[in-house]
Amino acid sequence: MSVSRAQEWFDKALSQASRVDGSLCVLCKGSKNLCGKDVCPLMIKFYSKSRTARLIDSADLAGCSPPAVFVGRYGYPKVDIGPLVPPEFGDTTEMDTPEMWMGKSIQEIVDFRFRLVRGKHRIDARDFHKGGRIVDQTQEIALSQRFIEVESEFTKRPRGRIILDDEIQPFGPSARLEKLEIGNTKFDRHMERAFYDTDHRAAEAVKDLHSQGVKVSQIQKAFSVGTLGVGKRRRFVPTRWTITAVDDIIGRSMLENTRYYPTIDDFRIYDWEQLDNRWVVLMMPMSWRYELIEAWYPNTTWNPMGRDIYLISSHEFFKGRKEYAEIGGCYYAARMAVNELLTEERRQAGVVIFREAHPGYIMPVGVWNVRENVREALRQRPHRYETLEQALVHLERRMDIPLSRWKRNSAVLKDLTTQRRLDDFI
Numbered sequence: 001m002s003v004s005r006a007q008e009w010f011d012k013a014l015s016q017a018s019r020v021d022g023s024l025c026v027l028c029k030g031s032k033n034l035c036g037k038d039v040c041p042l043m044i045k046f047y048s049k050s051r052t053a054r055l056i057d058s059a060d061l062a063g064c065s066p067p068a069v070f071v072g073r074y075g076y077p078k079v080d081i082g083p084l085v086p087p088e089f090g091d092t093t094e095m096d097t098p099e100m101w102m103g104k105s106i107q108e109i110v111d112f113r114f115r116l117v118r119g120k121h122r123i124d125a126r127d128f129h130k131g132g133r134i135v136d137q138t139q140e141i142a143l144s145q146r147f148i149e150v151e152s153e154f155t156k157r158p159r160g161r162i163i164l165d166d167e168i169q170p171f172g173p174s175a176r177l178e179k180l181e182i183g184n185t186k187f188d189r190h191m192e193r194a195f196y197d198t199d200h201r202a203a204e205a206v207k208d209l210h211s212q213g214v215k216v217s218q219i220q221k222a223f224s225v226g227t228l229g230v231g232k233r234r235r236f237v238p239t240r241w242t243i244t245a246v247d248d249i250i251g252r253s254m255l256e257n258t259r260y261y262p263t264i265d266d267f268r269i270y271d272w273e274q275l276d277n278r279w280v281v282l283m284m285p286m287s288w289r290y291e292l293i294e295a296w297y298p299n300t301t302w303n304p305m306g307r308d309i310y311l312i313s314s315h316e317f318f319k320g321r322k323e324y325a326e327i328g329g330c331y332y333a334a335r336m337a338v339n340e341l342l343t344e345e346r347r348q349a350g351v352v353i354f355r356e357a358h359p360g361y362i363m364p365v366g367v368w369n370v371r372e373n374v375r376e377a378l379r380q381r382p383h384r385y386e387t388l389e390q391a392l393v394h395l396e397r398r399m400d401i402p403l404s405r406w407k408r409n410s411a412v413l414k415d416l417t418t419q420r421r422l423d424d425f426i
Helices: 003-018 041-055 106-114 133-143 189-196 202-211 216-224 239-258 329-345 368-379 388-398 403-408 411-418
Strands: 060-065 069-071 078-085 117-124 148-154 174-182 267-274 277-284 289-296 310-316 350-357 383-385
Touching (some): 060 078, 069 216, 069 239, 078 133, 078 148, 078 174, 117 133, 117 148, 133 189, 189 202, 189 216, 202 216, 239 329, 267 368, 267 388, 277 368, 289 329, 289 411, 310 411, 329 350, 329 368, 383 388, 388 403, 403 411
Parallel strands (some): 289 350
Antiparallel strands (some): 060 148, 069 078, 078 117, 148 174, 267 277, 267 383, 277 350, 289 310
């Protein structure tokens, strides 16, 4: 078939699909790749869900939680809380430890995440002490140092839609909890100390735990189930809110120091690619300023029917920002990752992070994807340059989007090219 005939056929298919529930999926049925993706996201979800369904044949479930918990947000402060448990025993740690997911494919991540069954127990997040024994057990699971045996009894067999979101990690079916039994728990000593210190503010506890080397994913779990902070002010916090809150608290805490350190000595470029996301981190020898720019290609999660690449960005200068970032939780996750490196080097820098999300990124897997990929990018050996122009040539060579378009969508780069600085007069 010639290129023109193929394009004619595709346009006809697109026209027909628009008359059938507005979707190419009706025509494709997962076999023709009409959307342009290498792998059909619907089929990945279907096969992962079917594998999980075969393992859940009753209203009872036993397995080892990674450990993992989830706190919902709908109806807040009346929310559903409970553990995430796979129908299997053994070491399930990696199922809820994003720090271990570098190098895994979307299929692998979705497959083991969809095996996590969510138990739901309704509580008042602001008065959770009246929530009964399941509340205490959920807190113990969240604080556990390692995977823990869990037996769940549900009101009916777990089922329901698979949760996919760009803020939270995906998970599988759910059901309302009738009864919960857990094995012996062992707390991380730093987490245990924070739990029993009821005079310590939650934000301070988060910062202390991070400085002591506790994984961010562990801190997020502890924060979400009301085990940190001043006793009378402890609350259950929806998982979605917790993820961004912890990233923001840690990032702002490090910035209190890093923005006053000496600047780095050269222009650096860090490259990385994972899950068909291409990353370039530009670090510049100047006072703190920060920007994250994301470019979503057509046929990606947040640009599914677009014909053009969609760019979105958020930024801050030396004094920071007061409004929530337009780009969402990814902004705070990447900012935290950058400041971990600056804290380690005791330096400050101007930072612009460029992200190209290509069609192979077929479904959202959570904010961790940004945090861990920026961390991984910054573990690579940087390319060093004497001038911004040289660094930007590297950027243009590395990315598919022209440099001119990145500049048009970057507040930090615009500022650098239009504002005069003290350095200009020296």
